[in-house]
Amino acid sequence: MNIKMVRFNSRVSYTLLSLVASFTVCGILLLIVGYNPLSVYGIVAEGSLGSSYSIMKSLAKATPLIFTGLSVFFADQAGLFNIGAEGQLLIGGITSGIFAYYFSTIGLPPFVSIILCLTLSFIAGAVWGFIPGFLKAYYGANEFIVSMMLNYVAQYLCEYLVTYPFRGPGVTAKTNEIPASYQLPRFVDVSQLNLGFVLGILAVVAVFLFFRYTVSGRRIRTMGRNNVAAVISGVNVRKETIIVFLISGGIAALAGSTEVLGVHGFYINDLSPGYGFDGIAVSVLAQGNSFGVLIASLLFGALRSGGSRLDLRSEVPSEFIIVLQAAVVVFIATPRLIDMLKIRRRGSSKKKEAIDG
Amino acid sequence: MEVLSANGISKNFGPLWANKNITFHVDEGEIVSLLGENGAGKTTLMNILYGLYQPTEGYIKIRGKERRIGSPREAIDLGISMVHQHFMLVDALTVTENIILGNEPRKGIFTDSSLALGKVSELSEKYGLGLDCNAEVGTLSVGEKQKVELLKALYNDCSVLILDEPTAVLTPLEVEAFFRILQRLRENGKGIILISHKLKETLTIADRIYIIRAGEIVAETTCQGASVESLAELMVGHALDSKIDRNETDDNExxxxxxxxxxxxxxxxxxxxxxxxxxxxxxxxxxxxxxxxxxxxxxxxxxxxxxxxxxxxxxxxxxxxxxxxxxxxxxxxxxxxxxxxxxxxxxxxxxxxxxxxxxxxxxxxxxxxxxxxxxxxxxxxxxxxxxxxxxxxxxxxxxxxxxxxxxxxxxxxxxxxxxxxxxxxxxxxxxxxxxxxxxxxxxxxxxxxxxxxxxxxxxxxxxxxxxxxxxxxxxxxxxxxxxxxxxxxxxxxxxxxxxxxxx
Structure with missing residues (x-):
């Protein structure tokens, strides 16, 4: 059999097994606490896939995760950790909130305004990403810590901006409402699903093509897999580190931008219930595959949308979904755990080492 | 006396046979070399002897008794030790600490350090390794680290020692010193299996040579009557054309x-x-x-x-x-x-x-x-x-x-x-x-x-x-x-x- 096939299959089967394992473990957890796991999963499934409305809701919930997941994934390909997607999202969100309203007041055509807002958000997120990238490249700072701490800076900065200078009318602190025509169009009125989802898919495709077909993409991946070999083969690691963080930050910002332009119509405190952090989980689940980001986002989006039903229809709090997501990440991140669960199939995995001699 | 023998060992991975009907033995006080190209199946064979793989066919005898070697632990208990190509040492620990790691002599709940040190330095002396047993391994040269690996194997009181490409990392002088140690081990009755693809070295040190090609033993020979050329031919399977003509040009800008x-x-x-x-x-x-x-x-x-x-x-x-x-x-x-x-x-x-x-x-x-x-x-x-x-x-x-x-x-x-x-x-x-x-x-x-x-x-x-x-x-x-x-x-x-x- 084609070697590529074998590897693809084993990776997919690992991931599927991890999912089954985490659902099982969480099911047992539910049993212990005294709930019927089948009925709980039933509610979640119905809430996420049961009707065309719930399917659209799942896709809508998946949209920001596609962007934040892709952002973390992008940095991960270079061997870098961007834990700052959450902050970059907020920065992108407030940029769109401010500018979309402003553009509507000066009468810019809606289409132009939307494009400009997306672009400006991307740039703002890129600037936010530049900070850890630059500090890493030139001062050896730990990008993990810097990008994470910048989340707090972003959070409080945005909170200030929306509470004072750009506060719109009303009791809650939010920016001025963006006129409907200046928002990302929705597919149907009743659902929050909007054009942002399509943009997310396009972004996934773009990232896939970038890594597959461009010289820069190759170099970034080389850097992620073997930094020393990358240097020897002529990769300017400093420059690429900064570029990666610019792009990664920009992509994460689009999550905020599409939420503001497509879902809320304004920027509000607590815009994100942790989409940036879920992006890390999405990236882990994606297993190094751009399209894996899409699939993982859809899964998490579905869980979130189905999970919100739990509060209405059962005694189980919707936070159970977070437990389930965490279990998925734990199982994915520890393949040995699956190895232990898996009945050892002789040969297939060890064959290669042996041929070496 | 024979300490270890492999009898008709075969090992397949799917359709691929890494070892085919391999039979060889090593006696006490003998250095046997397994010579072969990379990919010939040497490592698979060693992993079978060391309990990492199970043979598909064939069996291993130790001191004449058929044994199943299920894990490296069992191999060590049976007196088989292996020195890997890549060192497995902890840099921050001393020589002695590295050697007793996982096998510490106890005094109550504590490690009996003085007993350990004594035992280790005695061994070092006996085989002429000349190691400072209190030195931190991180400070040692590559050649010395190799000796530590060797000492680790000896500490386990092995009777068969498997050495995987031991000279790959050594300088010519270190190789000489290393061979003197091997000779000392031979005199002390150890059976040594040397895996190598270096012909000259093999000829210098080995008593008997098995040539392994494409998973099979294609020849067994003693050092007498073998030459670098003949061994190389056996290894590769065809004559090597090592003569390369050089042409001279005037343009040497x-x-x-x-x-x-x-x-x-x-x-x-x-x-x-x-x-x-x-x-x-x-x-x-x-x-x-x-x-x-x-x-x-x-x-x-x-x-x-x-x-x-x-x-x-x-x-x-x-x-x-x-x-x-x-x-x-x-x-x-x-x-x-x-x-x-x-x-x-x-x-x-x-x-x-x-x-x-x-x-x-x-x-x-x-x-x-x-x-x-x-x-x-x-x-x-x-x-x-x-x-x-x-x-x-x-x-x-x-x-x-x-x-x-x-x-x-x-x-x-x-x-x-x-x-x-x-x-x-x-x-x-x-x-x-x-x-x-x-x-x-x-x-x-x-x-x-x-x-x-x-x-x-x-x-x-x-x-x-x-x-x-x-x-x-x-x-x-x-x-x-x-x-x-x-x-x-x-x-x-x-x-x-x-x-x-x-x-």
Whole structure:
């Protein structure tokens, strides 16, 4: 059999097994606490896939995760950790909130305004990403810590901006409402699903093509897999580190931008219930595959949308979904755990080492 | 008396037979060598003896009794110890601590350190290892670390010792010392299985030699009546054509010139005023013990390190401030000394690795977009041209044997048609077939007018290939002369700093 096939299959089967394992473990957890796991999963499934409305809701919930997941994934390909997607999202969100309203007041055509807002958000997120990238490249700072701490800076900065200078009318602190025509169009009125989802898919495709077909993409991946070999083969690691963080930050910002332009119509405190952090989980689940980001986002989006039903229809709090997501990440991140669960199939995995001699 | 024997051992992985009906034995006080190319099945066999794999067919006898070896632990309990090619030591611990790790003598709940120290130093003395048992392993040289590994095996009170390519990392002097220790072990009745592809060494030390090819033992011979040539033929399966004609040209223009180059790092000159000329149609050999500035010199030429003083010219042009990328594309080809760390991305496919560093080349991409169609056909042609043994171009490079990995690196560089080739330890850890092949290629490149700088710690290699030999010691060139002016011993003296000032 084609070697590529074998590897693809084993990776997919690992991931599927991890999912089954985490659902099982969480099911047992539910049993212990005294709930019927089948009925709980039933509610979640119905809430996420049961009707065309719930399917659209799942896709809508998946949209920001596609962007934040892709952002973390992008940095991960270079061997870098961007834990700052959450902050970059907020920065992108407030940029769109401010500018979309402003553009509507000066009468810019809606289409132009939307494009400009997306672009400006991307740039703002890129600037936010530049900070850890630059500090890493030139001062050896730990990008993990810097990008994470910048989340707090972003959070409080945005909170200030929306509470004072750009506060719109009303009791809650939010920016001025963006006129409907200046928002990302929705597919149907009743659902929050909007054009942002399509943009997310396009972004996934773009990232896939970038890594597959461009010289820069190759170099970034080389850097992620073997930094020393990358240097020897002529990769300017400093420059690429900064570029990666610019792009990664920009992509994460689009999550905020599409939420503001497509879902809320304004920027509000607590815009994100942790989409940036879920992006890390999405990236882990994606297993190094751009399209894996899409699939993982859809899964998490579905869980979130189905999970919100739990509060209405059962005694189980919707936070159970977070437990389930965490279990998925734990199982994915520890393949040995699956190895232990898996009945050892002789040969297939060890064959290669042996041929070496 | 026979201590260990393998009887009709076969092992398959799916349709692939890594070992076929292998039968051999080792006696007390005997050194048996298993000689074979990389990929011949030596490692699989050792892993079976060491309990990591179970044979598909056949059985192992220890002291005449059939035994099943289920794990390394069981192997050790049965008196089989193994010294791996890659050391498994903890740098922060002392020699003694490393050796007793996992097997500590106890006094109540505490480790009985004095007893341990006593036992370990007694062993060290007995076999003439001369180790300071209180030294931290991190401070030891490679040769000493190897002795620690050896001591670890002896501490387990083994009767059979398996050594996997033990001399790969040693200098010529260390090899000699190492062999004296092996002889001492032999006198003490240990059965030693030596896995190697180095013919000369095998002939020096082994009592009996088994030649293993494509998973089968193809010959058993004693050292008497065997020669390097005959063994090599048996190993590879056909006669080796080691004679390579050199042609001489008048056009020996300097392509790469170092003038008084120094490189300062951490307050110390790692390269100290080196002047060298790498010329067209010539091979300049740089001999030296590892760590005397060879890596730095090569990386200065490539641009990974910066020149602190002096000048590097390529085709008469100052290249001190050009990027690595531009130097690669302008024809400086580099074969790094450590292919695993510097030359390859193991997680990438063979194909990916074949364009590593050359992605920008017009052969593979235009305007930054890679044309996979042409890369595919290029990769296939290099794989067949350089006889890179892999399932296909999409196999991960990390899954290949050392020799085949090296062929990827060499093929990648040579196919780019560089003007100057910097080959650093190009045959280290590579089997004899590949060594011959790489040597031939280098000479061929020389004859085609390439300028070659060959950096190697292997004096045989240097003397076989070079037109000129420069010896590097402590960041300086201590001797530079035409090949043939100095004997191997004299070059060895230059290399260790025992002789100097003859430039």
């Amino acid at each position: 300097t392509v790469l010139r170092f003038s008084e180059v120094s490189c300062r790092e951490k307050g110390r000159n790692v390269i100290d005023g080196i002047s060298l000329s790498v010329r067209r149609g010539r091979i300049l050999g740089i001999a030296g013990v590892d760590g005397n500035g060879q890596t730095e010199l090569s990386e200065l030429a490539l641009g990974v390190r910066k020149v602190s003083d002096g000048m590097i010219e390529y085709h008469g042009r100052d290249i001190r401030n050009t990027s690595v990328r531009s130097r690669i594309l302008e024809g400086i080809g580099y074969v790094p000394e450590d292919r695993q760390k510097k030359g390859l991305v193991n997680a990438f496919t063979v194909e990916d690795n074949l364009i590593l560093g050359y992605e920008d080349d017009a052969r593979f991409s235009r305007h930054g977009i890679i044309n996979w169609h042409s890369v595919d056909s290029y990769a296939d042609s290099v794989i067949s041209e350089y006889d890179i043994r892999c399932q296909n171009r999409d196999e991960k490079a990390g899954a290949l044997s050392g020799g085949n990995q090296q062929k990827i690196v060499i093929g990648r560089v040579l196919e780019a048609d560089p003007d100057v080739i910097i080959a650093s330890q190009p045959t280290r850890g590579v089997d004899i077939g590949a060594v011959e092949y790489i040597h031939k290629k280098l000479i061929e490149m020389r004859n085609r007018g390439k300028a070659i700088m060959l950096v190697s710690a292997d004096l045989d290699e240097i003397m076989k290939l070079s037109d000129e030999i420069a010896v590097i010691y402590d960041g300086r060139i201590v001797s530079c002369a035409a090949n043939g002016k100095y004997t191997k011993t004299e070059l060895g003296e230059f290399m260790t700093g025992a002789r100097e000032g003859d430039e």
